[in-house]
Amino acid sequence: MVSEYDFWLLDLDGTLVDVQPDYVSGVFDEVGDRLGRGFTDREAEIIWHGLGGSRNEQLAEWGIDVERFWETFHDVEDAQARAEHTYLYDDADFVADLDGPVGLVTHCQQYLTDPVLDRLDIRDWFDTVVCCTEEIGWKPDPEPVEMAMRDLGVGYNGHQGVLAGDGPHDIGAAWNAGLDGIHVERHGPHRRGQCVLGDHRIESFSELGSD
Structure with a gap:
């Protein structure tokens, strides 16, 4: 082929x-703290890997402001920490x-x-x-x-x-x-x-x- x-x-x-799961869960814990809305491990997995289709549609379905989520997510993420994991x-x-x-x-x-x-x-x-x-x-x-x-x-x-x-x-x-x-x-x-x-x-x- x-x-x-x-x-x-x-x-x-x-x-x-x-990326190792502990890094993903850590990021979503911090994002959840800032948004005032926690994420389960399954929810974090769905968004991180894009399981089920559009991430933005899934976030909106959960009642989360999409723009605010991504602003917070990118603010939390650390490039070197992610690379190390x-x-x-x-x-x-x-x-x-x-x-x-x-x-x-x-x-x-x-x-x-x-x-x-x-x-x-x-x-x-x-x-x-x-x-x-x-x-x-x-x-x-x-x-x-x-x-x-x-x-x-x-x-x-x-x-x-x-x-x-x-x-x-x-x-x-x-x-x-x-x-x-x-x-x-x-x-x-x-x-x-x-x-x-x-x-x-x-x-x-x-x-x-x-x-």
Whole structure:
């Protein structure tokens, strides 16, 4: 399957790396204290991993002011602490062996992404890194994907590309940009609360093989 594609784009959090649960619970405890509304471990997991779909829709369903939540969340988060609690999935090192252009397209902000790439020593895996913003757009918007493609110098004529990620927004972004989408299911549909479609559905990159 790997050799089917001329270039690869990948999501970061939940796809190649993840964060230790104690860090997540600590962040949500502090956010909850500031908002005056506590979060259970399950609620923190749902928002952190985007289980069940849109984080903003879920927050609104719980009666939480979305803008205030994210302002508080980003104020609480410490980039270095997050990097120190971030680990690489065992199967993620397949990226280092990919031939052809490889890019990262992540919702994780630049100030959080950079320390993770540096601490885990994986920056050289990627030929471009695109961190989504309000200006660039958020997956499933195709613009961040198309920006990465421009950076890589690949287009639609004669190039077959793929985007791999752990969430439905990753597959949506791939399809909206005209690419194949690989869904990497790190949680299972029962824990996620839904089944995510994709051109390929895997639980580990080791399932891809080398052909």
